[in-house]
Amino acid sequence: MSTQPGQPPRRLPDIEATPFGDSALMLKVATADAEERQSGSRRLREILLDVRPHGLTDVVAGVDSLLVEFDCLAVSHGQLAQTIRLAVAGSGLEHTEPGRAAELFVIPMVVSDTYSPDLPAVAEELGISQEAVLGLLEESELSINLLASAMAPMMGAVRFPGQVSRCKEPRTNVDSGSVMVAGTSAIIQPFPGPSGWKVIGRTPLTVCDIRENPATSYRPGDRVRFRIVPASEWEHLEGQFLRPEGHQDPMTAPDSRKDH
């Protein structure tokens, strides 16, 4: 992080590349610092989606790693790892300017006994009151780190005083819109399904809809704030598609309406 201005990096960045089967590589920035690994893996993803090295077919973001899938007939593990290191050397890992300006999403969330079954346990684990848990969530400006399964926005970091553990027994079905936390990350369940994260609220909005194009309006790098709203607002907001702040409602802006 302390490269002299105007001087290109002298050495190739330290990127661990581990074969994950015959057609994938697991990439990790070799540093003991967790924050650096996380921002590094995000930057790696940006670089690879931008450069699209020969043979690369897709990437899957992890919390502090990046899985790179490739066509093993087009390129070998070693060749691809080398191309990636060169691409990173050229672009720089520390540069984190996003390709487009980050959008801000303000997401309403309802808290109730039904919607927040794990709130008491989270408060107890963190040693603070339930109100304080919600207060810290509302105060935190979160950044979307990656899109997890079914385009779920995984974001960090909530300013919790400690780490929130996962459920001992994962739930087999968590309702869509559920706002969940684990560690100091938060995630929203886009579709009903299993999850081991702790459920502390629920948004009435639809965060992912495959009839929309694209199916989500958020992308990695975008910012999120949660706003706790009374249950009375549920009905009014239910099913509305999540859009960024400042986005004009398509109902009042005929120009931006899609032809079905």
Added chain:
Amino acid sequence: MGAAELAVGLKVREAGWLATFQDLGREHSEFMGVPCGGAADQHSAAVANILVGNRRTATCIEIMGGRFTFTPAAPILMALTGAPADVTVDGQAVSMWEPVCVPGGSRVMIANARGGMRNYLALSGSLVTGRFMGSAAPEARMGFPQQITAGQDLELGTRYRGFEHPYLSQPLFRLPVPVPAFSPGTWSIDIVEGPETEAAPGIRELLSSRAYTVTAKSNHVGLRLDGPVIHPEGLGEIVSHGVPIGAFEIPHGDELIILGRYRTLTAGYPIVAFATKASLPLLGQARPGQKMTFRWVSQDDAVERHREEQRQLQVLEDRVRNLFLAVDLPHAAASHAPEQTAA
């Protein structure tokens, strides 16, 4: 290929236990959090389309179990691949893994699949269906089930107009089709080592010496297998990371999971092996009760076997194209060129 595309209706009479539109899956979707999905047996799905002169990526129909019957309103050219099954056209048995000329109004029946889980039905032309992220493959969790039900009317856009052979009702094409064995006994699956193989001393010997059985909890997310496992030690909590298709996970319980094409993209379980790319189609055919053994191979051998299988598909594709052009059957890639490689 002067014939214009004709819309042919297909009346589905029986839809098996589960039939869906299917293809080879999504490209560039996993970076967005959507698994590639697509045919569990990619080999059979690709061959079916090749045999009717379609692109490998064309929409086909995946059939799982039971009886699937339909009647086309006009002549169609079809091919059925996958698990050994009985196929008849108006009661007369026809072959799998071959192009089959079906007269308009006849009844096609696919039934009694055995030795495997899935059949792939390809039809010359393009099946009309919705797409999500560029693919007709189901993504049920996100609200894109693509299921085909009894009574449904399908629409096929085809340039096929029937085909007359001077002597035989079904032409003999003699194509070099790579047909998988679907052997009745224990299947052998090639594997390469995983990141946590060393952390589980003894797992290497165990996986290569014992038989594992697919359980009924298996689905398109993953195969779950009964058999002895060794839990890796001293790893601590594994941070969620991306997992490829074919990863051998050992969860907290005593079972082995082999991830499928609809896997959850990130997980934190130890991975003790990966199925090779060439062995994935066979895994995609494994039914509950199927026994399998594993064989460790090197990365180089894994790539070599995949290369050989792709070469066989390419040979078949070339032969079908030349044949179809010679006898004036429609072919999607009349101007097909090998995939361009980036400079």
